[in-house]
Amino acid sequence: DEDGYDLWLRYLPLAQTRLKDVEDCVRAFVFGAENPTLTVARDELERAFFAMLVKCVPVREGGGISDGAVLVGTPDSLPVIADLDLSLPELGKEGYRVRSLIHEGKRVTAIAANTDIGVLYGCFAFLRHIQTGGDPARIDISSAPKVELRLLNHWDNLDGSVERGYAGFSIWDWWTLPDYVNRRYIDYARANASIGINGTVLNNVNAAPEILTEAYLAKAARLADIFRPYGLKVFLSVNFASPSALGETATSDPADPAVQAWWKDKASEVYRWIPDFGGFLVKANSEGQPGPGDYDRSHADGANMLADALAPHGGILIWRAFVYASDAGTDRATEALNEFKPLDGTFRNNVLLQVKNGPIDFQPREPFSPIFGQITKTPLVMEFQITKEYLGQATHLAYLGPVFEEVLKFDTHARGPGSTVSEIVKGKTFPHPVTGIAAVANIGTDRDWTGGTFNQANWYVFGRMAWDPDETAAAIAEDWVKMTFTCEPGFVSTVVEMMMRSPETLVNYMMPFGLHHQVATGHHYGPGPWVSELDRPEWNPTYYNRADKDGIGFNRLADGSNAIAQYSPEVQALFADPHALDERYLLWFHHVSWDFPLSSGKTLWQGLAERYDAGVAETARMIDIWDQQRAHVDGQRFAQIRTFLEIQHREAQWWRDACLAYFSAVAQRPLPEGHKQPA
Ligand code: GCU
Structure with missing residues (x-):
């Protein structure tokens, strides 16, 4: 093979x-x-x-x-x-x-x-x-697993497309289901079982109401039958407005008895089809999705209604905390906690809150979401993204193990030292009857499932870290390299090292020093730090970089958005002083002048250029490293990886040149020495 x-x-x-x-x-x-x-x-x-x-x-x-x-x-x-x-x-x-x-x-x-x-x-x-x-x-x-629910979230649409998918189409062939069993369904279940994943949400969180119709439940039930021997439970994303959208009720107001009755009946129907059904996942009042807010009800009103419908069957309700929609003046990074904190303690005990790892949106680097540590009475499901929406999509090599590890190891200090995100996810810091961890899948119909061999490692490391969030990214990479390529020691250590460095390399050529969301509009591929005209202010890269003649970065201190106040005093102390913090987070928390002195003695402007250069240089080094591995890898995979590395190297230069050109223009400064103004 x-x-x-x-x-x-x-x-x-x-x-x-x-x-x-x-x-x-x-x-x-x-x-x-x-x-x-x-x-x-x-x-x-x-x-x-x-x-x-x-x-x-x-x-x-x-x-x-x-x-x-x-x-x-x-x-x-x-x-x-x-x-x-x-x-x-x-x-x-x-x-x-x-x-x-x-x-x-x-x-x-x-x-x-x-x-x-x-x-x-x-x-x-x-x-x-x-x-x-x-x-x-x-x-x-x-x-033994340290987390109970270890879930893949497919952002698969019923028309076969995959939102933010870079590996072909959905592997669920809704047209031939429930009759035809594609061999892929079985191999998918084997792969998941081999890394301990025990649940799968089949469809996109931007959910089509039709998933709850009889025709689709029959299809989902067939998949559940196939997956059952492998310990893999089926979950579904549901659209909050399903009852009215399907024309079966006049409203989807959670306080309306007809709506409550509809969901109760629907839950019973789902369990008739799938007796061990896992539960519903809901994206509500987020990015245009309907939700209880449409009827002046709270997230808890909405979640609890669905939880009550599922409870008699032992089902759980996973409600996403990915919301940001208040007034233009509010820092998006603060919104989810602001909205959910007052509701903590009001959810039914079969409700879990699913929280993205960082407060914005799966950026190459984010600090952990302050919900971890601040919401204590509701079980929290960590949501990672395996598909590399913001990390070069199919082609760029970015092993996500170190990204997951950095977040999991972060100490929130929520109950004194040692209250790491990992301890919270495991239900140790704040005990809950159920624990969970989820990730947005990168799986599609491509022959290699993930649109590139190294992307397989990200599916793999997620499963292993979901089972044991304290395993190290390096140890997991080593197993993956041996199983995917060869156990030859020189090859293994070289490739593991390359993988371990890869996310920092990508951060360097895309968004160094804690810059975030500098991507082009819509597809999120390639640079767009200049974009400022989008409808919602918080979709604009300029909203995040705040670059102007005097400086760059997002002031999240008390005299700025004060997002830092959402963290414990110990965490605040780590980030509050721009001269003392880990500089990888500098521009996340601080707006500083272009002449700000870095620990290296260089100015920020010089340092920024250096980081971009270092990222580009490392992508060139990766090609050299790979070229030396030719003897250990079959021709087909060798060549594909080689080509992808070339694409990555070329696009790293594109990122560097575009970002530095833009920043140089707004800063009204020439490019640092050694840089040519791109044509
Ligand atoms: C990102 C992504 C969307 C997705 C959303 C979500 O914003 O770009 O495609 O729907 O996250 O997590 O709901």
Whole structure:
């Protein structure tokens, strides 16, 4: 497979030097009872070892245990599991333990869990161990997810297009569903299960009311049936005005009994189709979407009505906090917290609030959203974006692991030191009955699913960090590189290093020093720092850069928008002093003069140019690094990545030249030395 379809589940034939060791440990799979999840687990092991060992490994149902047996199951499905020293109870309902043991004098490997889905996750952990070069005879891995709901959000429309999708069309073929099962649905579920993703929102948050009609529920139900053995639950985005938009009620006012009754019936209908349906995701009163505000009701009134309809079925309601629509004078960064803070504590207990990682909108760099730490009585779902809307879309190499990690590790100090965003998402800082983490998917009909091999890493790292938000981006990148390309150590370390540097490189050539939203209008691809004429003030890049003759940056201190006051005093102290803060956030919080002295001794104007140059230089370096890897990568993927790096390098120059030319014009200063005014 040179087209990337197999993602990280490539199962390449093992090197001759490892073959014997692995064969000795994998002579037979022992399964007990059968059910759909254990069947897919068995299929995965058989397929993987057939490919890696280039021979069939027999499958036995119970019976005598011999050397090299791999015992796969729960204490219920395979009773011998109960006799082994595995400490299963502490692993909960999705955790697993994979362990090499001596049992009755035989060398065996156990892949064990309390539930079948835990067993499936354990099989993928075992496979990863083998794929990444682990010792097959000495394994002891136990793991349980730290976050309960680990969700992909597809921004897929019913016409097959994908909002902010850069990998082709939607993989849901609504026309041939529910009858035809495209093999992709199964491979999608396998990929997700392999990284622990356990829920998927099928459709765009800008939701078409039709998703709730019988025809679409039948299609969604078929997908849910396909995904069920893989532990992947289906959720749907719903349009708040669905009942009236579908012509079934006169209004969608949440206080109207007919509207409440409609949603109750609709929820029951959904659960008739999909008995283990996850719940609804709602974007309301945001960017033109309808919502309770249209009827002078609050977000809580709207969310609670839907939550009440779902509650009898055990469903949850995820309400998005992505709102910004008040008067022109308000800093957009402050709006979500201002709107939701007064409502904290008034939501039903099956409501979760889904919050983007930063206060604006998935920018290459943002500080964490102050909702983390300030909203304490409502469970918060972290929303990341895997699709690189603002990070060069399909072609630019930007590994998002470090971006996710930076946010998760940030200490909010909400309940003293150690109240990191990660601790909040895990429900440790403020305990809640349910925890969640979500990300906007980058998946489409492209042969490689994600419009470029390195984009696969972003799907991968999200799943791994959703399972364990404390894992490091570097460790996850290493696994991904080994599984996606090769375990050759020099290649692995070089490529991991390149990936780890990549988001900072992109920040440097696009939006250094905490600049944000400098993108061109609409498509968000390429630079547009000069754009100032859009309808809503907060859509204009000039609103964010505030560049003029005297200086640049957004003053978010007390004498500016005072957005900084939404953070704890400890966090404020980190950002308040422009001479002392981490300069990567300088222009997010401060408006400074072009001559502002940086820690390097340079002026801001010089430093800005330096950052842009450094970003461009690094994109050139990436091409050189990649060229040295030719021997390790198949021709097709090598060439595609090579071409994408060239595009990135060319566009990094475009970003630098366009931004510096604009800033030089408004600053009324010549370009710093060594820069030519572009033609
Ligand atoms: C961004 C994106 C939109 C999307 C919105 C959202 O603004 O550009 O396409 O609808 O986020 O998250 O709802």
